[in-house]
Amino acid sequence: MEKTVLIVDDTAFMRMTLKNILVSNGYTVVGEGEDGIQAVNLYKKLRPSLVTMDITMPNMDGIKAIKEIIEYDDQAVIIVVSAMGQKALVIDALNAGAKDFVVKPFQPDRIAEALQKINN
Amino acid sequence: MIINECHKDLLAELASIGAGNAATALSQMLQDQVITLQVPEVKIAPLQDIPASLGDPEQEVAAVLLEASGDGVSLTVVLVLSLQAAVQLITRLLPEDCDPLGEMGSSLLMELGNILVSSYLGALSTMTGFTLRLTPPSLGLDMAGALLGSVIAEKMMLEDNFILIKNTMHAFNEDIEGNLLLLPETGSLEKIYRQMGVC
Numbered sequence: 001m002e003k004t005v006l007i008v009d010d011t012a013f014m015r016m017t018l019k020n021i022l023v024s025n026g027y028t029v030v031g032e033g034e035d036g037i038q039a040v041n042l043y044k045k046l047r048p049s050l051v052t053m054d055i056t057m058p059n060m061d062g063i064k065a066i067k068e069i070i071e072y073d074d075q076a077v078i079i080v081v082s083a084m085g086q087k088a089l090v091i092d093a094l095n096a097g098a099k100d101f102v103v104k105p106f107q108p109d110r111i112a113e114a115l116q117k118i119n120n
Numbered sequence: 121m122i123i124n125e126c127h128k129d130l131l132a133e134l135a136s137i138g139a140g141n142a143a144t145a146l147s148q149m150l151q152d153q154v155i156t157l158q159v160p161e162v163k164i165a166p167l168q169d170i171p172a173s174l175g176d177p178e179q180e181v182a183a184v185l186l187e188a189s190g191d192g193v194s195l196t197v198v199l200v201l202s203l204q205a206a207v208q209l210i211t212r213l214l215p216e217d218c219d220p221l222g223e224m225g226s227s228l229l230m231e232l233g234n235i236l237v238s239s240y241l242g243a244l245s246t247m248t249g250f251t252l253r254l255t256p257p258s259l260g261l262d263m264a265g266a267l268l269g270s271v272i273a274e275k276m277m278l279e280d281n282f283i284l285i286k287n288t289m290h291a292f293n294e295d296i297e298g299n300l301l302l303l304p305e306t307g308s309l310e311k312i313y314r315q316m317g318v319c
Contacts, residue, residue, distance in 0.1 A: 013224055056256055085242055104234075
């Protein structure tokens, strides 16, 4: 089965960085979103096997977007990729339904580790 | 509020831990390039001194502005790099064919600001136990005086003083200067100090 991913981050640079890593790990990027609202809409339209989600974004933040996606599909697989590594925010994201939390900046290996974790 | 020596010590400690976190983050972004740090210099000055706080007000700079808030604390944080330092970092991080000041370069600067400011806020959060959320970054490229002047012109309810943390990092055989300006809203500094038992 094809592994598809939706990348959500408000900066084009970070989307490009994640895209390169995910493609080299066998994923097909089916969509890119710049805020939480786009994330929710694109998830419903594309039903990707994975979502990478930033937290700090305009219009709707990543935590709210995770909650809305999980409410729509409780099997959604979401990994948070955010610079905000404060403990309470990590817990918020995991409670909302994220499967892992990667703190920016990261090495490509850390993303690969998160992918391995969700695939197991 | 009146800032005493004890408060200054605390800010120096915050600057030191934050700069250490920021250097680690930058090193990771630059494929583990060794980055050494000078002890950050912390200054507290009246708000009206902001436009000239970084030296020549006509110097071209890149500034990334973020708002942090949570647990009753609100502050504006501005990361300011000379345009030269910004271009130097961008060219190390982007593919060669990208224009450093084009869309991808601007995007990278905002992400860099987000990551470096989060490094400092992580230190503040650990020291106080407060959880602080950030707004998305906004980027300005202009002369330092005009750019910083416009930041305070748009803000109400700020403390009378701002905090300037001057960092000098050394990488690629060159010094990279990065300045962080913290503009707390009225009452926020007092709340932070009280939380940490410093009055």
